[in-house]
Amino acid sequence: MANMCKNRDMASRVAVLVRHGVLPMELGLVHQLFGNARSPAGTPLYDVVTCTLVPGLVRTNADFPISVERGPEALAGASTVIVPASHEPDETETEGLLGPDLAEALARIRPGTRIASICTGVYVLAAAGLLDGRRATTHWNSCDRFRRLYPAVRLDPDVLYTDDGDVLTSAGEASGIDLCLHMIRCDHGAAVANEVARLTVVPPHRDGGQAQYIRCPIPEPQLSSTAQARAWALEHLDRPLALRELAARESMSVRTFTRRFRDEVGISPLQWLTQQRIERARHLLEETxxxxxxxxxxxxxxxxxxxxQHLQAALGVSPSAYRSTFRGSAAVGSP
Incomplete structure (x- = not known):
């Protein structure tokens, strides 16, 4: 799990830098998610704006363009900058270089600004040198090319998103949803992020990584799954849960259950249990x-x-520090 971000000012500016070939879904999801984030009093928590290198019509990967009125100057006033992917490869994806117009635009970003990428938007961050020596991810289908162009980046192809403090990356279009919800959760707590997820009809947190989405040969039909064991475990998180007990819920051996679990979820059963327990603790710290x-x-x-120990390892804070950050300002429906 990524480290908890620093809490940020209310109504912070989120600037989305789009280029020709932008995916409408990636642009829309940023506006949808951050735009739905509200304080307990109903006040918008973010001001989301779209900008581009040269204002005007911007081509998309669909059969329609979008009109963007703001230029790169909008980046200067942002607390968060998000770079979506483009389906029209530029120097960042073909040569590992940052074009002069893009370099000039990124130079407008203030020091300390949080910068995030969606899918292959990570090439822009890497070309700008923002990822050297740092952990990042991108779509599994682009990993080999990314490694060749940017060997100094610690690429992790197995996760849905990464959080390295002020620089964050996501694996694909849908992973952009996971990343945006993560940033909202970091800024304003799980209650606000969960409400945004409910309004958008998406899960507030997805388990596992990219491995579950990569096509691979299946040697034999797998008629059973681990879903019932996971649902049962969530109802009994307060008690010790042995791996053999979970496997027995699905009438599997421990070895088969562990393999099936990792195939379906992308991580081991014990890693998944720890994640769920941390999420339960965060919820209770915020709302009780x-x-x-x-x-x-x-x-x-x-x-x-x-x-x-577990909260410090996952989020970098103690339970009391986490509660003092989010209990007063972010809890919704608290007693």
Whole structure:
């Protein structure tokens, strides 16, 4: 799980830098998700604007263009800059170089601004040198080319998105949804992000990584799945859950269950359980006044010390620091 971002000012500016060949879905999802983020009082939390290198009509990968009135000067006032993909490859994808117009535009971004990419928009970040020595991801179908052009980047092809503090990347179009919800969750807490997800009719958090979406040969039909075991585990997170117990719910051996689980979810059962317990703890820290010992027990960590250890490893903060960040300003429906 990515590190928790720093909490940011309300109504922060999100600038989306589009280029010719932009995917309308990627542009739309940013406006939809950030545009739906509201405070408990109903106040918009983000101001989303679209800009391009030269204002005017911008070609898309569909049969219609979009009209963009703002130029690159809009980047200067943004707290977050998002670069979607383009289906018209430029120097960043063919030669590993940053064109002069794009370089001039990116130079307008203020130091400390959070910068994110969707799908192959990561090439722009890499060409600008923002990813050297840092962890990033992109669509699985582009990984080989990306590695050849940008060997200094620590590419992780197995995840849906990465968070390296002020630079974030996502794997594909739909992964852009995961990344935007993650940024909203970092900024304003799980309650706000969950409400945005509900309004958009998408899951607030998807399990696993890209491995589950890559086509690969299946040697034999797999008629059973691990879905029932996962659903049962979510109802019993407060108790110790052994791998053999989960496997028994699906009438599988531990070895078969582990293999099927990883095929379906993209991570191991124990990694998945830890993720779910952390999410349960975050929810309770944000939306209840329960003491940390009780939250640790309800989330299945057993002790407050164990909860602190796991939360520190996943988010980089203690339970008390997390609660002080999000409990007052982000909790919705708190008692």
């Amino acid at each position: 006044d329960l003491p940390v010992d009780r939250i640790a027990a309800d989330a299945g960590f057993g002790t407050a010390a164990s909860l602190r």
